């Protein structure tokens with residue numbers, strides 16, 4: 001596959017002319033991943049679902065195939081996931097509901113939103129905004145590793161997306177290079193696949209291991225309970241390594257050997273990497289989760305200071321973190337918004353009276369719980385003048 005260069009008008013940190021595709025260890029990325037669970041809907045090309053016409057397959061994952069869909073009236077493109085309703089498969093049901101709800105309420109320029117969810121008696125269809133530039137993985141496979149300047153700008157975008165999630169008590173937990181898509185102009189990255197996301201708290205630790213082994217933090221391999229954000233930091237460290245090296249930092253054909261390499265945390269840095277980049281990756285890929293750099297401190301690293309875009313990171317990172325700001329928490333007051341309560345209920349949450357009760361308790365006790373965050377995100381997403389955070393500068397901008 002031949003993709004155009006990532007940037008045209010790129011100044012001081014000039015992007016190298018795209019290299020020829022290189023065979024690297026990144027080709028082995030799918031080796032240890034879960035096999036497809038075989039759901040795939042049978043909706044063939046040309047079939048109509050609601051106002052959408054189904055076209056070709058554009059991707060696939062453990063949840064099945066993803067199809068391109070075109071809106072019959074607006075001509076808008078969407079990426080459609082089709083999930084048959086099987087009463088027995090509750091894990092999958094939770095995953096779909098979570099992905100549909102988060103895609104519906106999260107509003108961030110580097111997070112792919114859900115545009116519509118359609119339910120039929122047999123199938124749930126989730127339509128995501130179509131991201132036209134393909135997987136970042138494919139880009140790297142076709143063009144080789146990224147120049148550090150480009151990787152830095154993508155990192156700024158990804159850090160900001162994670163900051164937004166973590167502030168809302170959400171951890172992605174499946175952050176990997178395949179879950180990062182490029183926009184059609186190849187200037188922005190967007191995070192997809194929130195099916196494994198979860199809510200975290202400092203007191204109730206998470207236990208489930210999920211996601212891709214290559215990107216999994218070492219503590220997950222020992223089934224050590226974890227808070228949440230720190231596992232996303234590790235995965236983002238692996239993503240950074242893949243971006244600037246064109247291969248994964250830990251690899252082996254044998255799963256036990258791969259485990260021990262990840263747990264050792266020994267990273268081989270190619271000589272072409274800047275020392276600033278190595279320092280950042282070492283901090284993000286610290287095997288001890290307590291010593292691993294917290295997300296909000298990453299912007300202090302000299303590697304980011306090499307770009308004037310780091311100014312975008314500092315204020316974002318210094319805002320009350322984790323947890324929601326007092327302005328946003330003031331949105332939690334009775335009477336509660338019925339549309340948002342209905343949305344939560346439709347996505348697997350308890351009954352509306354129970355939701356009201358839980359929110360009222362949080363309101364009187366001034367507690368920030370995952371439900372409070374979702375409720376506030378829901379209010380923001382219904383707001384007539386939706387406050388979508390300003391997009392960070394696209395990578396072609398001069399700086």
Ligand SMILES: Nc1ncnc2c1ncn2[C@@H]1O[C@H](COP(=O)(O)OP(=O)(O)OP(=O)(O)O)[C@@H](O)[C@H]1O
Pocket residue numbers: 058059060061062063064066079112128129130131132134135178179181192193195
């Ligand atoms: N919004 C989108 N725009 C364009 N392509 C998309 C979009 N969402 C998904 N795809 C394509 O479909 C592929 C699979 O999507 P996704 O990772 O969300 O599926 P999944 O079944 O949840 O996968 P996983 O195995 O990672 O859990 C992506 O890698 C991408 O190529």
